[in-house]
Amino acid sequence: MANLTREMILQRLRTVVDDDTGIDIVAADMVRGLVIKGGHVGFSLEVSAARGQRAEPVRSAAEKALYDIPGVLSVTAVLTAHKPPGNSVRASQATTPKSVSRTPPRQVDSPLSGIGSIIAVASGKGGVGKSTVAVNLALALRKLGHSVGLLDADIYGPSIPRMLDIKDKPASGNGKKLLPIEKFGLKTMSIGYLIDDETPMIWRGPMVGSALTQMLNDVLWGDLDFLIVDMPPGTGDAQLTLAQKAALTGAVIVSTPQEVALIDARKAIAMFEKTNVPILGLVENMSYFVSPNTKEKSYIFGEGGAKRTAEQAGHTFLGDVPIYVEIRENSDSGTPIVASQPDSAPAACFVSIAETVSQKQGTHATEAPNIVFE
Ligand code: ADP
Numbered sequence: 001m002a003n004l005t006r007e008m009i010l011q012r013l014r015t016v017v018d019d020d021t022g023i024d025i026v027a028a029d030m031v032r033g034l035v036i037k038g039g040h041v042g043f044s045l046e047v048s049a050a051r052g053q054r055a056e057p058v059r060s061a062a063e064k065a066l067y068d069i070p071g072v073l074s075v076t077a078v079l080t081a082h083k084p085p086g087n088s089v090r091a092s093q094a095t096t097p098k099s100v101s102r103t104p105p106r107q108v109d110s111p112l113s114g115i116g117s118i119i120a121v122a123s124g125k126g127g128v129g130k131s132t133v134a135v136n137l138a139l140a141l142r143k144l145g146h147s148v149g150l151l152d153a154d155i156y157g158p159s160i161p162r163m164l165d166i167k168d169k170p171a172s173g174n175g176k177k178l179l180p181i182e183k184f185g186l187k188t189m190s191i192g193y194l195i196d197d198e199t200p201m202i203w204r205g206p207m208v209g210s211a212l213t214q215m216l217n218d219v220l221w222g223d224l225d226f227l228i229v230d231m232p233p234g235t236g237d238a239q240l241t242l243a244q245k246a247a248l249t250g251a252v253i254v255s256t257p258q259e260v261a262l263i264d265a266r267k268a269i270a271m272f273e274k275t276n277v278p279i280l281g282l283v284e285n286m287s288y289f290v291s292p293n294t295k296e297k298s299y300i301f302g303e304g305g306a307k308r309t310a311e312q313a314g315h316t317f318l319g320d321v322p323i324y325v326e327i328r329e330n331s332d333s334g335t336p337i338v339a340s341q342p343d344s345a346p347a348a349c350f351v352s353i354a355e356t357v358s359q360k361q362g363t364h365a366t367e368a369p370n371i372v373f374e
Helices: 006-013 052-067 089-095 130-143 201-217 237-245 259-274 305-313 325-332 345-364
Strands: 031-037 040-047 074-081 115-122 148-152 181-183 186-190 224-230 250-255 279-290 317-323
Touching (some): 006 031, 006 052, 052 074, 130 186, 130 224, 130 250, 130 325, 130 345, 250 345, 259 279, 259 305, 279 305, 279 345, 317 325
Parallel strands (some): 115 224, 148 224, 250 279, 279 317
Antiparallel strands (some): 031 040, 181 186
């Protein structure tokens, strides 16, 4: 069977006519972010915000048309809305003079306006324990007496449902907005509550921006001292969107001690510096292993890498978290260590990091970051 090509898909989509304009959806430039992978096809259909869900028939017609092509296994088309001219980041980029700061993004009427500090937990690469740190940092801040929310924005690999053992779907508060799901005293929201585990990952790319915006704008967080945002790993478009739209008041960078991880951690630092998000500091995860018998520390991945990186970049070293079997076991069983064993040695590492973060946000909380376009 011939491989699916972009042209084959577009050719078929040209047969789908948009009733509103009377022209086909390709000619009308509605098809965006087309992704084809192993028989799975994903794209978004751009419509005006005013039209919204009324465009549903054209969306389903587009999906249906592609299923007729041999070799197509799944099709996911999502509706995305145009922003009115002048409202988009690109538009403000075009009109903002060089090096002039844009208005602070967190407006008084923003759904996030009841939140004191919005802190990204980020890493340059996956698998370094970013989500583990995000969950336990949120719980440690809660332990210190703060009201805390946790937003799992890791659209490619949401871990919060598993780490907190949440299988429910969020309820709708007022018919439009979603209510966070509460667990261990945290208000939580995850893209994983909304997306079926079985849904292929590939279509998520084109949706990242709109899904993230929705998670920021359409969740009834209420008043919180801290919202911890578990970022997608890396430094691409999704991360930039979040850094800009979430009006982050600070970022915590997580790395393991190896040089390969630290190279990417430096990229994450650079991204936050560029978007004027204050870097609260670096956490070194999986710093060392303590032998249960001899109590001797083994620096499996080398010693002190993140601390040196923090010093070189002029940022705070927030602390290290050794490799503890209990951290992994409790993550896997949905009972994170700070909730299940709050007085244990591993929990103490997170509480110490939370104390520094909370102190630092005391000094940063009033300063919403500006975005400077060079
Ligand atoms: P990321 O979010 O960076 O992809 P995770 O937080 O999902 O990483 O962690 C990856 C794996 O490593 C998980 O199984 C987690 O339980 C485990 N893990 C993370 N930190 C530690 C630690 N300090 N000690 C032991 N296991 C850890």
